[in-house]
Amino acid sequence: MTDLIRTTRAQLGLTGHELGERLGVTAGAVSQMERSEREGRIQLDTLRRALRAMDRQLVVDQAVESPYSRYAPARVTDSVAEALADGDTAFALRLITQAAKMVAQHPEALTDRELNARPSQLSDPRWEQFLRAMYEDALPEDRRPSWTKPQKLPRRWYVSQFDSLRQRARETTPQRLRDLNIYIDERSLSRA
Known part of the structure; x- marks a missing residue:
């Protein structure tokens, strides 16, 4: 949740x-x-x-559900957190890349409210920065909320644990992700 x-x-x-x-x-x-x-x-x-107790208040609201609401950052964050908690990194990768693809293809489909409403973050900072980078790339500059600005990881992180995919990532990671110390090969990004 x-x-x-x-x-x-x-x-x-x-x-x-x-x-x-x-x-x-x-x-x-x-x-x-x-x-x-x-x-x-x-x-x-x-x-x-x-x-x-932390000087915050819970705000509960409702909104009209659209076919694209499942790609809203808050929903994707919750689904990715659940996948990571289950140890399913492949599914987490698929969720992020699929959401980014849909948002890039239909940037007007999500409301400003859906884009800005991101109450929780992923507990793994590597996945958090990857998610931010993917949404930042997917959204037109005038629609990017401030939370989409990723921070460079302190050291190189390979999204895949497989040696063959790590080797391919060294050669084919897009520069925008390489600059953040996030390594994933272009084929895994497009297939997921």
Whole structure:
């Protein structure tokens, strides 16, 4: 589902223990809240209380669903987080590249609200920067929200763990990703 508690806590530089002190619970209880939120089992009152302890408020809203809403960044982030939690990096890659392709082909299909609404981030900074880079490339410059600006990874990261694909990535990674220290071969980007 979402990862608001963990993402907010990380943005504020709080440990699970520190948030637990604010809530009057243990660090283990905070970890359990974060897990139940990711799994979509958290109660809204618990989520509100955790966010309120970090001086944030939960805003719940509704919007008309379009055929392209599933490519909205918030939905893709949640789906990728779930795939990564399951250890399915191939599916995570497919989700990101498919979303980027659809957004590039139909940049007007997502509303500004859908593009800007990205409450959680991926816990793995490598995947987070890859997702940002793919959306940045997919969107026309005048539609890019500020969150799409990727940051260069501190060291080279190969999206694939297979030696043959790593070798191909050394030779065929697009320059825009190479500049971010993200290595993935062009064929994997287009096939996924």
